[in-house]
Amino acid sequence: MKRWRLELIALGLATAGVTWLNAQHAPSAGRIRGFAAASSAAEAARERELKAAPSPKIAEADFDVMTAEPHHAGSPYEIKLADYVGDRFKEFGLEVTRYEYSVLLPWPGERRIDILGPDPVKLQVEEEKLRGDQWADKPGILPAYNAYSPSGDVTGDIVYVNFGVPADYETLARLGIDVKGKIVLARYGGSWRGIKPKVAAEHGAIACIIYSDPHEDGYFQGDVFPNGPFRGPGMIQRGSVMDMPRYPGDPSTPGRPSKPGVERVPMDKIETFAPIPVEPISYRDGEEILRRLKGPVAPEAWRGALPITYHIGPGPANVHMKLQMDYGQRRLIDVVGKITGAVAPDEWIVIGSHRDAWTFGASDSVSGHVSMNSVARAMGEMLKKGWRPRRTILFVSWDGEEQGLLGSTEWVEDLATELSAKVAVYVNRDAGAGGTTFSSSAVHSLTPFAHELAQSISIEGTSKTLFDTWLERSRDQSPARDGHPMLKLPTVGALGSGSDYTAFLDHVGIPSMDMGLSGRGGDGTYHSTYDNPDWFKKYIDPQFKYSVLAAQVTGVALLRLADAELLPMDYESYGNQILEYIRDIEQQATTASAADAKRIDFAGMKSAAEAFTKAGAALRQRGDTLLAGSSTSSGQALAEINHRLMMAERDLIEPAGLPDRPWYRHVIYAPGLYTGYGVKTIPGVREAVDAGNDARAAEQATVVIRALRRATKTLQGN
C-alpha cells in the first residue's frame, strides 16, 4: 500500500534536522562499511556480478505472470501465485516454507450512495470501465471499497471536510459548522485514509465518503489514463481504513497469529474497525455531491481542481448511503525462501515484498516483488557457483498487505521469539520500481549504510548515482532557506507505517529499512483497476529498466548486510538523531508551556541519548579496529559485537507498549495516532505533548530513558 510520493512529503516534518549528518563517520577509502580492507575487494567483485545479473526480459515475464489476473488476498489467483513464487524460489535453489493463516477479512457486498436531493441522482459507485480496456473487464476484480468499514445504512446531509484531518475540524469549528449527525465528504490526501473516518466519528459524523480530487492525482497533475498516467474521472482508490495506528494485522487476533485454535476477539469487541461506514468514490461522483453543497465557500486551501465553487455545507446535498460488508475468514499465504548462512546461520537478513494487490497491482507491489525475485534468482546463480552468504537470507512473499499488513503481522506474531533472537535487519520492498529517484526510510543506525548504498548504484545512461537523485529530491522537499542551509546528504526518513516493516520494527524491535524508486509520475492509478500492465508498460517502466535498477540496489543492500563481517549499524548516528528528536519535542513543549515542560525530564532523556551515542561511537571504533587488524582470532570478537549491534534495537522495545496501544512497543518510532502512515518519533512523549498531557509525557520520558539505558548497556557489552 506504499505511496512514496505522499510519504516523502511528510518527511520534511518527520526529521527535525539533519545537520549532524554531514559529520557522519565514513569507512576509510576503498573499504565497504562492515568489511575489512581485504574482503572489501571480494565484496565489490560480488556486487558487480550481482548487478549484472538482473534481466529485463525475465523481469517482464515474471511481471506478466504476477499481474495476469486480479489477486487480492484470499482470491484464487493470489493462492496460485503463492505456488508460483514458491516454485520460483525452489528453482533458484532456495529452501521454501509456506505459512498459512486464516484471517478476518471483509469483501464488499451491496454498496450504494444516492443523492436524495436536491436534484436526486444515484451515484455510480462502481469504478468506471474504460471502453475497450481488456483489463477492466476481467472477472474477479474486487469492487472499490474501504476494507474494515462496518456495514451501514444511513441518511444525512453532507459536510465537506477537506482532507478530514484534525486541523480541518478546527477550521470548521471557527466557521461554526458541526458534523454531528452528518455524512462527511473528504478528499483523499493530507493523511492516511484511515484517519478520515476516525476523526469524523470523533466529531459525531455518521458516515464518511472519500473521493479522489483531480488536484491530488488527476488532471491537475497531468494527463489522465489512457492519455497519460494520472487518475481519470471514474477511477477509484481502494484502501484499508483499519485503525492500524492501534494495531495492524487480523483485527481479531492482536499480538497472536491467526492460526487454528488461537483466541479470537468477538466481532463486537474489535477495536480496529473503522467506527463509521466509509466508502471511496471517483471524482465523477464526488463532483455530483460537491455541486449540491451550499453554505460558506471553502477556504482557498480546501479547494481542489474540480470546475466548481467548493462549498462546505451542511447540505442541502442529502445522501442515502448503504454498505453491506461481507466479513469472513479468508486464506492467507506467506511464502518464505531461505538461503542458510555459512558463518552465522542464526543471524538472519529478511527481505519481504507483498504479493497481494487491490486489483492487478502492476506497480503496487508486483514491481517491487519482481525486483525481489530478480535478486533471489541472481543469488541462486551465485549459490550454484559456490558462493554462500555469511548470514542466513530469507526472501518473503507477503499476503494481505493491502488490507492491513496482514501477512507480515501474523508471521511476525507467529515467529516472534525466533525472529527476535535471530533477525539482524529487515529490508522492505513495496511498490517502487517507477523511476530513477531513490528514497529510503530506515532506523537511523542504518543512515550511513543507506547513503553509501545509494552511492554505489549508478544509473545507466547518466553520470548519476541513486545518491544524486535522492539528494535532489531531498533538497526539493526541504529547500535551503533562512536558518536551513542546503542539504548535503539525502534525508533518510523515519519509519512510520503503511508497509510490512511495521511488525518487525514496532512490535519486535528489529532494525528495518524501506526503499523505493519513483519519479515517473505514476501515482494516478494507485489502488485502482488501472494499476495494470497496460498502464505500467506504457507510462512507468516500458523496458523494465527501473525493475533492473531496483533489483540492483536491493541486491547490493542484501549482499552487504548478509556478508559484512561487521553489521553496518552506526549507533552514533542513531543517537544523534534521537537527540534531535528530543530537542524538537522539548522546544514544542516549552513553546506550549514552559512550566509544564519543566515537569518532563528532557535533561534526563538527553543525557541518556548522549550516553547511547557515545557507546555507539565506541562500539563502532572497536569494530573498525578489529576489522583493521589481521588477527584471525578476531572472529569471535566480531560475532560478539554483531550480537550487540543486533540486540541494542530490541532494548528500545518497552514491553508494556505505548499508552493506549500496547501492540506498538518501540520507544523511538511509531505511526502517529492521527497521521497514520506518518511517523511520530519518540511517540510516547511526543503524542502526550501534542495532547497537552504533561503527566503522561513525564511518565513516558522515564520509559524512554530506561530503554536508552538498556540499549547503552547492550552496546557497551555490560
Add this chain to the structure above:
Amino acid sequence: MKRWRLELIALGLATAGVTWLNAQHAPSAGRIRGFAAASSAAEAARERELKAAPSPKIAEADFDVMTAEPHHAGSPYEIKLADYVGDRFKEFGLEVTRYEYSVLLPWPGERRIDILGPDPVKLQVEEEKLRGDQWADKPGILPAYNAYSPSGDVTGDIVYVNFGVPADYETLARLGIDVKGKIVLARYGGSWRGIKPKVAAEHGAIACIIYSDPHEDGYFQGDVFPNGPFRGPGMIQRGSVMDMPRYPGDPSTPGRPSKPGVERVPMDKIETFAPIPVEPISYRDGEEILRRLKGPVAPEAWRGALPITYHIGPGPANVHMKLQMDYGQRRLIDVVGKITGAVAPDEWIVIGSHRDAWTFGASDSVSGHVSMNSVARAMGEMLKKGWRPRRTILFVSWDGEEQGLLGSTEWVEDLATELSAKVAVYVNRDAGAGGTTFSSSAVHSLTPFAHELAQSISIEGTSKTLFDTWLERSRDQSPARDGHPMLKLPTVGALGSGSDYTAFLDHVGIPSMDMGLSGRGGDGTYHSTYDNPDWFKKYIDPQFKYSVLAAQVTGVALLRLADAELLPMDYESYGNQILEYIRDIEQQATTASAADAKRIDFAGMKSAAEAFTKAGAALRQRGDTLLAGSSTSSGQALAEINHRLMMAERDLIEPAGLPDRPWYRHVIYAPGLYTGYGVKTIPGVREAVDAGNDARAAEQATVVIRALRRATKTLQGN
C-alpha cells in the same frame, strides 16, 4: 479601470517597510490635523453635518440614471450623462465648465478567432448573453476587445505563457520553449494586462490572446453570476492595452491636449499602441484552446482552475486570429463643477471620478462617481446655509478613463500651467463602494492624513472605523513573520497607475490620493457586460449603504483638505519613506553586485533625503506653532507655509522626465515599465538597477539628489 483587489496585492512589495510609521507625528488631542484648536471644533461640527447628508435613496436614483445604458467614451449615452452630471452640479450650486477633446479611439470591428486544428472550431469571441438578462440585450454595448490593439490577421501555433510577465518567459526559456512566430495565450492577472502583449512581442510572438481563468475571478473564488458575484464561463474582461507606462492619454498627442489644431503624431509613429494584435476571451473559449495544447505540463504555479491538464505547447492548437479595429476621432467630455474658495481661491482641491464605463459600469466607476455626487450635493446644501470653503474645490467627471486615462490626461495637459500653480491636492475616486474595507494609496506626505481620515469614519452597525478594516486588511497582506513585526498602522500604498491621478502626480507633481472601499468579493464582473445594476444591487451594495460610507469618507477628506488652515502634508513622513526606498534599492543593487553598487551615490541620496526629512519636520513644527498661537497676524505666515507645502511636490518633477519616457517626470513615483498598475518607487534608479544598468542608475541618482535638494529648499523657504 481601478481594480482594488489586485492593486493591493502588489502593495506588500511596493512599500519596503513601514516601521517608521509607528513613530509618526500626531496632532495634539482634540485637534484635527491642519486646524487650530479653536477651529477644530467647528470643523468637527461641519463633518458631522456632512456625514449625515448622503442619502441612500438619492444615491440609488443617481446610480440608476448613470447605469441605465452602456456609456463608453464617445457613446451617445456618455454624452448625455455629461449633461446630466453638469445639470446636477449646477443644481447643487456649483459653477460648471465643460472641457471637450477629440481623441484617437479604436472601436472594435470584425473579431474572430478560429482554431484551425486539431478538431477545428470557431471560438465564440462575443461575450455570452445570459438567457433572460435584461441588460445583456441592451443595444449599444461595446463588444469585448482590448483597446489600442492593432488590427491584424495572423495564424500560428499557440504557446501558453501563464500571466505573460517577464518571469514567465524565463521559465519558458528554461524549458526550451520559444514563442517566436507563435500566438501566446496568457491568463488575466499577475500584472496589468498591457504588459502581456508588450513582453510577448519582445520575445517575438505575433499575437496575444488573454483569457480570464476561473482561478482568478471565476468559480474558484466563489459562485458565478447569476448565482453569485463571480465571473461566469462566457463573461469577458475588456480593457486597454495601451502602453500607459510610456505615456497615457490620447496616443497621438503626448504632452498636449487633444484639441483642434494641436499637432498629432501620425498613426505609424505612435509608440503606445500594443505592438501585436491582442484580444480578450472568456474561459469558455480559453478552455477550447488549452485543451488542444500538448508539450510539457505547465509548472504547478501556472495551472488555473479549468478541469484540464495545463500544457504549454507550442501547439498543436493552431489558431487563425483576425481583428479589425476601427480607429477614429471620438468626442470626449470632462465636466467640472467648482466651488470658489473664500480665503484662498487660488489653492485648489480637485476631486475626480470617471463617468465612462466599458459597459454599464455599475461598480466601475458609477459607484465611485455617485459617492462623489453625494459629496457635491451635500456641500451644495452647506453652501446654501452659508458655508464657504477656505480653498477652491473642483469636482471633475472624467471621460475616457477606461481606454487610457484619456479625460484626465488631456485635461491636465490642457491646464498644466494653471494646475501646477494652483492645485494643492488631487483626490481620486474610481470604483470603490463595494464593502467596508477601506484602502488608500497616496503620496507619503499624506500618510498621517489618510490614517486620521480613516479613524474618523465609523462603520454603521459596528464598533469599527475604516481604520480598523484597513489595518486588518494590511495585516492579512503583510502578516507578521520573522523580521516583520505585526503592523501597527495600515499600509498607505504608493501610487502606481491605473486611474486618473496619474497625470496629476506623475506629469505635474501634484500631491495625490486615491481611496476605495471593497470587501464584498465583487471583482467577478470587472469590465464585463455584467458589471450592471442587477449584479450590483444583488451582490455588492443592495441598500446603497457602502455608497453612503464612501461619500462620508470622501466628503470628510475634501472638507479637511479644503478648510484646513494648514495643509495636512507631513514631509517628515514622506522623507522617511523615501529613505526606506533608497535603502531597499541599495540592498538590491549590493546583492546584485557590490562593486557596481558603489558607483551609485546611495550615500548622497540618503543624505539628500535626510535633509528633506529634517526640513519637513521643521516646517511642520513651525506650522504647529503658528496654529497654536492666537495671533491673528499669523494668516500670512500660514499662507506662506501652505505654498511651500503645495510646491515642494512640484520640485520632485524632473523636467527631462524618466529615461525613455519623458512624459513621466516624478522622481519618486511611476508605474513600472513591466508592472503597469504596480508602482516603481524612485523609478529612474530602481529600474536601472533592475536592468543591471549601473551607469544609468548612477546618473539617475544625481537627478533624484537634485530634486530632493530643490524640494528641501522649498520646504525651508529658501
